[in-house]
Amino acid sequence: MMTGRFLVTGGAGYVGSHLVAALVDQGASVTVMDNFRTGHRAAVPPQARLVAADLADVEQIDAVLAEGGWQAVFHFAALSQVGESMRMPMRYLLDNAANGMRLIDSCIRHGVMRFVLSSTAALFNEPGEAPIPEDGRIDPQSAYGDSKWMIERALHWAGQVHGMRYACLRYFNAAGADPAGRLGEDHRPESHLIPLVIDAALDRRPALEVYGDDYPTPDGTCIRDYIHVSDLATAHLLALEHLDRGSVVWNLGNGAGHSVRQVIAAVERVSGLTVPHRIAPRRPGDAAVLVASSRRAQEAGWKPVHAALDEIVSTAFAWRKAHPSGYGD
Ligand SMILES: NC(=O)c1ccc[n+]([C@@H]2O[C@H](COP(=O)([O-])OP(=O)(O)OC[C@H]3O[C@@H](n4cnc5c(N)ncnc54)[C@H](O)[C@@H]3O)[C@@H](O)[C@H]2O)c1
Numbered sequence: 001m002m003t004g005r006f007l008v009t010g011g012a013g014y015v016g017s018h019l020v021a022a023l024v025d026q027g028a029s030v031t032v033m034d035n036f037r038t039g040h041r042a043a044v045p046p047q048a049r050l051v052a053a054d055l056a057d058v059e060q061i062d063a064v065l066a067e068g069g070w071q072a073v074f075h076f077a078a079l080s081q082v083g084e085s086m087r088m089p090m091r092y093l094l095d096n097a098a099n100g101m102r103l104i105d106s107c108i109r110h111g112v113m114r115f116v117l118s119s120t121a122a123l124f125n126e127p128g129e130a131p132i133p134e135d136g137r138i139d140p141q142s143a144y145g146d147s148k149w150m151i152e153r154a155l156h157w158a159g160q161v162h163g164m165r166y167a168c169l170r171y172f173n174a175a176g177a178d179p180a181g182r183l184g185e186d187h188r189p190e191s192h193l194i195p196l197v198i199d200a201a202l203d204r205r206p207a208l209e210v211y212g213d214d215y216p217t218p219d220g221t222c223i224r225d226y227i228h229v230s231d232l233a234t235a236h237l238l239a240l241e242h243l244d245r246g247s248v249v250w251n252l253g254n255g256a257g258h259s260v261r262q263v264i265a266a267v268e269r270v271s272g273l274t275v276p277h278r279i280a281p282r283r284p285g286d287a288a289v290l291v292a293s294s295r296r297a298q299e300a301g302w303k304p305v306h307a308a309l310d311e312i313v314s315t316a317f318a319w320r321k322a323h324p325s326g327y328g329d
């Protein structure tokens, strides 16, 4: 049984809703703050309290934090598409970096000194080292990646000057769905590879466009490290425990890279269907290879339990197949 209250921004979204479910499963008292721009009310379990608010609304954030009793803030709310951030960089910097900093400031003013950030592999560029360790070279290739780095830096100063304890959890590619079938991935429009490949297989969309096959990788397509959302949720709970001892920065992935073509093959294996696809131009902002070294999190006791790509894909496939219109809202 977890005591105290937890605020989860973006808890109606894909990754956030899986953490909310994990917190609720442990008996925690959870408040979700979300503007439902990309999230869904139906992804939030009835045991959690929902506050409809935009992160830019500092007054409302202050009012919620002033209620008191908060153990920690989990900050998921963000715009999160690499490609989109290259078309509207200022929007990403304002929405992610500026709003994130205001949230941290509000936490400091209300004495909420534990903060867990959804950070990203997009801080890194091509691996000087592969897999990429936490102290790998920071070199964001997109405004999205930079917006998250700015929040990491803000947390650094909040820690140095105000004693805030923080966890920067740099997810590589979040994927899969709740193995119990309660939650899944439903972005509109969808931009993430695995649900797009699945929908192409199910004939729910036209052929998948493979963004570039001339990268310096064995099959020419980009390589990513897909990590199951439920394993990410577990990492958040572990990070929270570790904040008692100090701040943490963890790269979270399986340490195994899979190319776009390998993901297509995995969906074909799992579904028994064919994935129509064609080669399209590269997408600006994409790095060729992003694979995590999650040594720090593993040394702290984190062990992903849904690590195999086929297992990740099969949980995603099961949810998508069972929910043709996603959350339906
Ligand atoms: N999905 C991934 O592969 C991945 C990888 C690395 C990092 N991340 C990060 O993890 C977090 C969650 O990603 P996701 O895939 O679940 O995204 P998502 O879009 O499903 O969830 C984001 C949630 O935040 C809410 N939100 C967005 N802007 C808001 C605002 N200004 N005010 C209030 N609520 C707002 C949305 O409505 C949504 O519910 C993001 O911070 C993202 O950058 C995601």
Ligand SMILES: O=c1ccn([C@@H]2O[C@H](COP(=O)(O)OP(=O)(O)O[C@H]3O[C@H](CO)[C@@H](O)[C@H](O)[C@H]3O)[C@@H](O)[C@H]2O)c(=O)[nH]1
Pocket: 080, 081, 082, 083, 119, 120, 121, 122, 171, 172, 173, 174, 191, 192, 193, 194, 196, 208, 209, 210, 211, 212, 222, 223, 224, 260, 283, 286, 290
């Ligand atoms: O229709 C598509 C969609 C994607 N891709 C490719 O598939 C890979 C994965 O793309 P996507 O699922 O969009 O994820 P990323 O761009 O790698 O970004 C995700 O992973 C990042 C961390 O690596 C997070 O920060 C982002 O929030 C999250 O969207 C990339 O090489 C894309 O070029 C295609 O070829 N065709």
